[in-house]
Amino acid sequence: MAEKKQLSKRLRRKRLGRRLSNVYAILVYAFIYIPIAIMILFSFNSQKHNYYFEHFTTEWYVKLFTQSDLWGYLVNSLIVAIVATAISIVIGVLGAMGLKRFEFKLKQVINNSLYIPIVIPEVVLGISLLMLFEIAHFPLGLGAMILAHATFCIPFVVIIMRGRMAGMDMSIEEASQDLGANRITTFFRITLPLLVPGIMSSAFMSFTLSIDDVIISNFVSGPYSTTLPIKILSMVKVGLKPDVNAMTTVMVAVLVLGLLLNSVVQALWKKRASTNIKTYF
């Protein structure tokens, strides 16, 4: 009896602990999401300078889709992010293969240098690239931003891809070559399809890093071509108008919808796949 009582006490304590940890987690999530909530709230603010909440309006969303110069900056951001991601994927995937498979003189140096853009403070990378472009007389602007963004994205791609390749069965590549395919055919028909999931997640990573970059872009953007974050940085000093909030809200909404759609499609696909298997039995 006493034993039973003690057991239930322990159980109760365990349950209490679990409940407390749930509350804690909810609080941390709330902390993370408060700025987003305020951002969305203030996108419906009728007050133009956005310093206090006046009353509810949707005029900023209307303005955003009818007359707004923000889209131009978003297009610049997208161009930079897409091109930088493409460059990083090509160079990063090839590089991960090369660094994994072959031995060459500078391998250790290159391997270590990959960690530099990841760990050094971004401001250091930013000024070093600014200096490089200035001494090379390379014009600052979208082109310079693409090169800069690719520089900090490539290491992430290489590291993600190397991790994926470590878990891959390389013998099927050998099988392909034994069956008479040359290296290039093997790469496109065997290796690349196997790497697609890794490529997707590293592309996602590069794109995310690039689209929100402020620190490095600020050094190499030059006076004329500006991405959305740099434009926002210049506006922040005088206060953000609600249309910026509206734009960011729309972007988050698109992203969350995309994620939901993705999981729904995956769930449906899995269901279909599982029913397919069932029909076999």
Add this chain to the structure above:
Amino acid sequence: MSDGKVTLAAGGRRAGIRGKMPIFATAGPVSFWMMIFVLLPLIYVFVISFMTRTQYGGIEYSLTLDNYKEMFDPLYLKVIWKSLKLAFFTTVICLVVGYPLAYWIASKPSKLAAKLLMLVMIPYWTSSLVRLFSINLLVMPNGLLNAFLMKLHIISEPLDILYSDGVVMLGLLVAMLPFSVLPLYSSIEKMDKSLIEASKDLGANSVTTFRKVTIPQTMPGIVGCTLLVFIPSLGMYYVPEMLGGGKVMLVGTLIKNQFLVTKNWPFGASLAILLILITLAMMWLYTRIGKLDDLEVC
């Protein structure tokens, strides 16, 4: 005879180049990129940090240590000290707040855990500037936080916390928290849970088990988190600029100003070298405890 030798040699050389082709094609571009865009510029920064600034913001190529001596100006020492202090406290708070959350997520089934991690990351796809501006709106004298606290009669007049060190730290915390949760999560998830049970079976209580088993087992995650929070916090110049107004000057802003405002490249470069040295010291510490490849940055 001689003909045969020549062809053999030529064939050998051709095989050598052809044999190296895959290396050039795969590792070539990445090596080239890293050398041109990472190593070369950093070497240049190092060289420039020993040069002299001319009157008009140019660079005179004569060796000097003045840029490093300038750092010991009390004004700059204060900036460096404050940056280290804020980055340190941000890191500690990130660890203290992030560890239990990472532990909680790791205790969930893997599918749910993936979703919960996603939930940590989603806010980071919105512009960090807009989020910081939201914090700005929140803590303003007539902002939501003060209105809320005054309604609850916790305070009688608005707190003037905007443009203080505390708010800058809050901003750094908001910017950095997910990057602390990810490495912590992956090391907690990898941990062998049976060790905890073993420790409890052997009579250790929860606190001892946590101190003697869980913490040492998840050390790579803890150091990884420190690395991913402390170093970026040092260079984050827009957080102090937005939330600290002109009052809070950190080393990131100081470096930025040397390049974009006052045009004193050599001094900016020497400050950059200082940050690189701090980074290297932390990396050295990290490699003593974990492998670089374990650094879960993604």
